[in-house]
Amino acid sequence: xxxxxxxxxxxxxxxxxxxxxxxxADDFDAxxxxxxxxxxxxxxxPAPARRIALEDALGLDEALFIDVLPVESxxxxxxxxxxRLSQPHETVPGALWHPETGRSPVDxxxxxxxxxxxxxxxxxxxRLPVVLFCRTDCWMGWNAAxxxxxxxxxxVYWLAEGIEGWHAAxxxxxxxxPVVVAPS
Numbered sequence: 001x002x003x004x005x006x007x008x009x010x011x012x013x014x015x016x017x018x019x020x021x022x023x024x025a026d027d028f029d030a031x032x033x034x035x036x037x038x039x040x041x042x043x044x045x046p047a048p049a050r051r052i053a054l055e056d057a058l059g060l061d062e063a064l065f066i067d068v069l070p071v072e073s074x075x076x077x078x079x080x081x082x083x084r085l086s087q088p089h090e091t092v093p094g095a096l097w098h099p100e101t102g103r104s105p106v107d108x109x110x111x112x113x114x115x116x117x118x119x120x121x122x123x124x125x126x127r128l129p130v131v132l133f134c135r136t137d138c139w140m141g142w143n144a145a146x147x148x149x150x151x152x153x154x155x156v157y158w159l160a161e162g163i164e165g166w167h168a169a170x171x172x173x174x175x176x177x178p179v180v181v182a183p184s
Contacts (some may be wrong), residue, residue: 033104033146034139042160046142049149052131052157054165063129064121065095066114067163068102068144071178076100081109083178090173092133092166097176102132102140106147113181114144118153133159133166 027036045051057063073086076099083099091097098114100107122128130148134141145158159165167173 029104031104031150033143035104038102038139039135039137040139041137042139042142046146046149046158049132049145049156049158052129052159054159054161054169057131057157057159058166058169058171060129060131062125063131064118065092065131065133065159066101066117066144067091067095067097067134067176068114068132068140069097069099069134069138069163070103070140071099076110076178078183081180081182083180085178089176089178091163091176093172093174095133095176097178098144098181099178102134102138102142102144104143104147106143109184110181111147112184113179114148115151115153117179118148127155129155129157131157131159133162135162136160136164138162 027034029035069089069091071083071085071089074084076083089097096117098110098117101110101114118130121130130153132141132145132148141160141162142158145156149156161168163173
């Protein structure tokens with residue numbers, strides 16, 4: 001009887017340990033993009049994109065910064081592409097705010113808008129660094145950087161520290177408006 005009790009206890013412990021691992025694996029799609037629980041520590045690099053150190057990002061003279069943080073309690077009118085916000089959002093000065101483009105699966109209309117913004121910013125400057133971010137411990141910036149680099153765009157970076165890291169480094173944030181992407 002004591003042996004059964006020990007086996008049961010060991011089985012329960014193993015089940016408790018294995019369940020989070022199984023759930024974490026379910027948070028990714030077949031292409032390796034995070035699909036759920038986006039606010040969690042990021043434990044891997046977004047290859048083929050690269051992580052950029054906060055200090056290096058702060059020192060960039062020229063770069064295209066793209067904020068992919070979703071709109072909280074707001075929505076996009078699919079007929080016009082206009083966003084309705086319920087609260088303001090602050091971001092890195094000069095950054096383009098492309099909400100919802102860090103999700104997986106990504107809305108193809110919104111993703112097309114982000115790709116077009118990168119192409120436009122790189123006209124005449126094909127090596128312009130593109131730095132994608134959201135918040136600290138958020139997979140959305142990671143997803144967007146990885147997706148853009150996997151699509152063949154070079155010089156793509158992910159800023160893991162995001163908006164909070166930028167601000168904690170003593171840099172100002174500015175009020176942002178979401179980029180309007182016209183419907184297809």
